[in-house]
Amino acid sequence: MTYRGYLIDLDGTIYKGDEIIEAGRQFVYDLQARELPYLFVTNNTTRTPEMIQQMLAEKFAIQTPLSSIYTAVLATVDYMNDLGLEKTAYVIGEVGLQSAIWQAGYREDLEQPAYVVVGLNWQLTYDQLALATLAIQKGAVFIGTNPDLNIPTERGLLPGAGSILALLEAATRVKPTIIGKPEGIIMEKALAWLGTKKEESIMVGDNYLTDIKAGLDYGLATLLVTTGFTKAEEVAQLPVQPSHVLSSLAEWSFDEN
Structure with missing residues (x-):
C-alpha cells in the first residue's frame, strides 16, 4: 500500500x-x-499555529507552510462555534488557546460562562481550578482540548492537559467533551x-x-x-x-x- x-x-x-x-x-x-x-x-494548545510554524523553522530547521499545521485549538473553536451558545468562556490554557478563543469573538466570564475550556497551563493555580469547578457546577459546557495525561520532554514524562481534566472531573463529577x-x-x-x-x-x-x-x-x-x-x-x-x-x-x- x-x-x-x-x-x-x-x-x-x-x-x-x-x-x-x-x-x-x-x-x-x-x-x-x-x-x-x-x-x-x-x-498542543500552548502555541498558536503561527508560533508552531516559527518554532519548527527556527529551532528544528523544518520549513513548513501554515496550512500544514492543525491544532486542537482550531478544532476547539470550530466546535464551540458549532454549538452556538452565548459567546462567553472561562479558559485555562496558554496563549495558543487563549488568543484563538478571544479572537473568535468570545469574552471572558469568571462567574457563569457558557463554556469552560481547559488545556495545558504551565502556571496553573488552585484559584483557576476553583473558578473552573464552580462554573462547571453552574452548568457551563466543560470542554477539554486534549486528553494527554503526559507530555514527553527531555526531562521525562510531565503532566499533560489530561491530568488537569482528571482533577476537574473528580471535583465536578462532570465528564468533559474532548476535542483532540x-x-x-x-x-x-x-x-x-x-x-x-x-x-x-x-x-x-x-x-x-x-x-x-x-x-x-x-x-x-x-x-x-x-x-x-x-x-x-x-x-x-x-x-x-x-x-x-x-x-x-x-x-x-x-x-x-
Missing part, C-alpha cells in the same frame, strides 16, 4: 521537548521532496483539511492512547514510532495492533508501505 496523505504528530514524533528527533526531521524532508500531502495534527486526539472531532476536520481519501491516508505518532487510537477509531492506517510516549516493550500488549510499528522513522519506506 502506498499512502498518499500523512497526518503526523509533533512532540515525541518529530521532536521531544527542545530536542529534535533527527529521523523525524528527515521524514518531513522526504515527504516534502516527494510532494506528498502532510498535516501536522497536534494536541483520539476523538473523532479533530480527525474528521484534519482529514478534510488534508484533502486525501481515508483509505489512502495514515496517522503517524508516538502515543498509542492518542495518535494511534485516533487513527484506529477513525478507520485510518496507523504508524507507531516508539520514540516518545509508547515504548517498544509495550507494543505486544496493545489491545489493537497498529498497522506499522517502528523504532525510528528512518526505517520507513515510502515506496513499500
Whole structure:
C-alpha cells in the first residue's frame, strides 16, 4: 500500500521537548521532496499555529507552510462555534488557546460562562481550578482540548492537559467533551483539511492512547514510532495492533508501505 496523505504528530514524533528527533526531521524532508500531502495534527494548545510554524523553522530547521499545521485549538473553536451558545468562556490554557478563543469573538466570564475550556497551563493555580469547578457546577459546557495525561520532554514524562481534566472531573463529577486526539472531532476536520481519501491516508505518532487510537477509531492506517510516549516493550500488549510499528522513522519506506 502506498499512502498518499500523512497526518503526523509533533512532540515525541518529530521532536521531544527542545530536542529534535533527527529521523523525524528527515521524514518531513522526504515527504516534502516527494510532494506528498502532510498535516501536522497536534494536541498542543500552548502555541498558536503561527508560533508552531516559527518554532519548527527556527529551532528544528523544518520549513513548513501554515496550512500544514492543525491544532486542537482550531478544532476547539470550530466546535464551540458549532454549538452556538452565548459567546462567553472561562479558559485555562496558554496563549495558543487563549488568543484563538478571544479572537473568535468570545469574552471572558469568571462567574457563569457558557463554556469552560481547559488545556495545558504551565502556571496553573488552585484559584483557576476553583473558578473552573464552580462554573462547571453552574452548568457551563466543560470542554477539554486534549486528553494527554503526559507530555514527553527531555526531562521525562510531565503532566499533560489530561491530568488537569482528571482533577476537574473528580471535583465536578462532570465528564468533559474532548476535542483532540483520539476523538473523532479533530480527525474528521484534519482529514478534510488534508484533502486525501481515508483509505489512502495514515496517522503517524508516538502515543498509542492518542495518535494511534485516533487513527484506529477513525478507520485510518496507523504508524507507531516508539520514540516518545509508547515504548517498544509495550507494543505486544496493545489491545489493537497498529498497522506499522517502528523504532525510528528512518526505517520507513515510502515506496513499500
